[in-house]
Amino acid sequence: MRPSRFAVVVWIILGVGCASAASGPVPAVRVPLGAHLTAGAPTGAPIPLRIDPNARVVRSTAPNLPPATYWPLQADQGEKVFNQTCAQCHARAQFVGPAFVESWNDHRVSEFYTLIRGTMPQNNPGGLKDEEYLAVVAYLLKANHASVGKDSIGTDSVSLRGRKISVTVQ
Numbered sequence: 001m002r003p004s005r006f007a008v009v010v011w012i013i014l015g016v017g018c019a020s021a022a023s024g025p026v027p028a029v030r031v032p033l034g035a036h037l038t039a040g041a042p043t044g045a046p047i048p049l050r051i052d053p054n055a056r057v058v059r060s061t062a063p064n065l066p067p068a069t070y071w072p073l074q075a076d077q078g079e080k081v082f083n084q085t086c087a088q089c090h091a092r093a094q095f096v097g098p099a100f101v102e103s104w105n106d107h108r109v110s111e112f113y114t115l116i117r118g119t120m121p122q123n124n125p126g127g128l129k130d131e132e133y134l135a136v137v138a139y140l141l142k143a144n145h146a147s148v149g150k151d152s153i154g155t156d157s158v159s160l161r162g163r164k165i166s167v168t169v170q
Contacts, residue, residue, distance in 0.1 A: 069149025
């Protein structure tokens with residue numbers, strides 16, 4: 001008795017399937033295509049950075065927000081941090097007095113906090129603890145005659161985004 005063509009095809013398919021399954025599992029994830037440069041790979045001529053001298057940073061004012069207050073103990077800690085870290089590069093006059101009032105009055109506390117948190121100290125941006133950055137903000141509020149409050153400034157949205165810097169020159 002001779003096998004039918006159909007049976008032969010089925011046996012061949014089964015044999016090939018079993019042989020490929022026995023060779024090991026096929027990974028479900030494939031390695032993505034990518035370009036990898038070696039250290040000595042030619043990359044072309046360097047392109048100079050172009051700076052737009054007319055570019056401006058836009059900071060919105062928030063005159064309708066309640067003024068931020070500071071907690072005296074937090075401000076005292078901030079003065080220590082300012083003197084140990086910030087005063088290494090910055091004169092106190094940059095942040096206390098008319099220049100600070102003109103630049104930051106009626107702006108959200110979060111804008112100032114985000115700026116110093118992301119860029120200071122200059123040799124280690126973001127290198128201080130959050131509490132130290134907040135303490136420096138509290139110190140600068142105190143130094144610029146903001147009102148004393150019942151609580152310290154925190155990283156929560158109400159403390160930072162929901163309050164404005166309201167300072168005066170005296």
